Amino acid sequence: MKNRGLMSVFAVGLCAVLGRGVAVAGMAVQREDSCVMMDVAQAPLEGGRLVVGFELLHPGDYVVQLVHAPENAETELDASVEVDGSFLCDKPSRSYWIEEGIVSTFNTAVNLAKAGTHTVSVACDAKPLKVRLVPQVYFQSRITVGSENYYAEWIQMHASPEKQAAMAWYKNARFGMFIHWGIYSQAAGSWKGTKIEDSGIKGPRVAEWLMYTFNIPRAEYREFAQQFNPDKSFAKNIAKLAKDTGMKYVVITSKHHDGFALFDSAVSDWDIADATPYEGDLIQELYDACRAEGLAFGVYYSHGHDWMEGCDADYAKVKAKNDRYGVPTRPNGKNLWDPSPNPYRDYLEGKAYPQVAELIKRMPELRLIWFDGEGLISEAEAFRFYKTIYDLNPNIVVNRRVGYEYGDYMDAGDNTTPKAGELVAKYFETCGTANHSWGYKAYDHDWKSTNQLLRNFVDIISKGGNYLLNIGPDGSGSVPEPCVESFVEMGKWVKTNADAVYGTTRWTHFSENVNPKKNAKSVPGEFWFSAKDNKVYAMSITPAAESVRIESLNAFAGNVQKLRLLGSDQLLKWKQTDAALEIDFSGIQTDVNGFVIEATLGE
Known part of the structure; x- marks a missing residue:
């Protein structure tokens, strides 16, 4: 623990170098399964800390794992980890075996909000073979992430x-x-x-x-x-x-x-x-x-x-x-x-x-x-x-x-x-x-x-x-x-509302005004979104009131060129402002289980 201050300075300096786009030999890049595998078996460790850089492609919540050879894992590990200079305060707990050795996990997740270059520094009384970054959802679900023995194949x-x-x-x-x-x-x-x-x-x-x-x-x-x-x-x-x-x-x-x-x-x-x-x-x-x-x-x-x-x-x-x-x-x-x-x-x-x-x-x-x-x-x-x-x-x-x-x-x-x-x-x-x-x-x-x-x-x-x-x-x-x-x-x-379902992807917003509680009662004003090409679908599962506001489809989301109520040929009147897309539903009846709006966006 006495090396934390010195190591933080080193980590910040390394980030600055990497941030300028200078190539670093052996830098790990996030894999298809969203894991990052950092081989540190040959890295120097002389009573101090290991520092490894990696390239993150998908921002999100991750946990840090250490892989040790079995002969180095029979006693309780004394280890500490910093991610981008922030110290994880918990101790690692042994999770499972893989072919490379025993995996230990730091339970505290770290939020990496931006893609790009990041660093992990590790101090451990027994040198690990690998440092791994694993999506938190895998750890929460007790998902075992394997070794690299079969990954290439x-x-x-x-x-x-x-x-x-x-x-x-x-x-x-x-x-x-x-x-x-x-x-x-x-x-x-x-x-x-x-x-x-x-x-x-x-x-x-x-x-x-x-x-x-x-x-x-x-x-x-x-x-x-x-x-x-x-x-x-x-x-x-x-x-x-x-x-x-x-x-x-x-x-x-x-x-x-x-x-x-x-x-x-x-x-x-x-x-x-x-x-x-x-x-x-x-x-x-x-x-x-x-x-x-x-x-x-x-x-x-x-x-x-x-x-x-x-x-x-x-x-x-x-x-x-x-x-x-x-x-x-x-x-x-x-x-x-x-x-x-x-x-x-x-x-x-x-x-x-x-x-x-x-x-x-x-x-x-x-x-x-x-x-x-x-x-x-x-x-x-x-x-x-x-x-x-x-x-x-x-x-x-x-x-x-x-x-x-x-x-x-x-x-x-x-x-x-x-x-x-x-x-x-x-x-x-x-x-x-x-x-x-x-x-x-x-x-x-x-x-x-x-x-x-x-x-x-x-x-x-x-x-x-x-x-x-x-x-x-x-x-x-x-x-x-x-x-x-x-x-x-x-x-x-x-x-x-098939057009909003099949063949669609995520939009820039998942939803708006939605109660996140499990089994929450549906209320007007809740919307979920999907997208396909230049079309955005706003999905409601309650009937429309006479006037509907969709804040995520305001003017900053893109110019709405056309609006369509799925399953209907009735024309909609709307006004798009900096605050919201406002739709006039007077005289239009929607289903008891809601409706979907298709908005075609232009430049």
């Missing part, structure tokens, strides 16, 4: 023409249906007369975690599968509902954490064809139905968790290693009550990798694979899932939960929309529920209103993301009527 695949074309489709699609459906749907949130909330066993209280939350033995759960025999109308009904809601793609749980496959798998008999009375392949049927409706198709696949055939997901072995170095191990999602006797490696080689390949080979038009439960899989294993998919079909988009940030985009978290400072990361998606549970729970009647779903939707659209909205059909495949009604009503708004 990953970025080559991610940046390929096929993958970028797939990402262009995905970004334009904006709105999809998530479906959580399986054996657990038949139980409807209860087991032997006890609701999942009253199980007495710690765990998520959502229906699809039934086997875990009741610690149901594998043999007993297999027997229960005989009760799952859905109606043959499932696929066509679901595809039609997605189309009526204005969705462009569908993603269904081909295999959730219980390990049960909704498709006929050649590598496991724990599937729809062998473990239930149903005659058919539910994934193939829904794939065909979605294509008939013009919808893209994707599958969810739980690769890290498999409570039937995935043993304890290597929990005991990983925990023993972590405990030695003080790295936390989260047991959530691991089968510790009745694990299968096979090694975890056998599960990956004999089931997980082959099933992913089966899905790709059977469905040549598969557009997305949504992984979950990465848990304790290694960096090499996560990368192999990504590479396996790319090698078989490079046109498939992969979500970040494949592990170690090797996905093509990130999720903001369940039912979570990122804040402005968190948008430094890759393109994002929010997956959300229509009530509380993802899978079917017969007594969960707390349905979100159409207006609340739209509020979530326009917030996501304004920040440039996708909304993957979930349904949980019952054991027969039927969707609860309140969910159907709100989805269809939502679809009317989406279809009327």
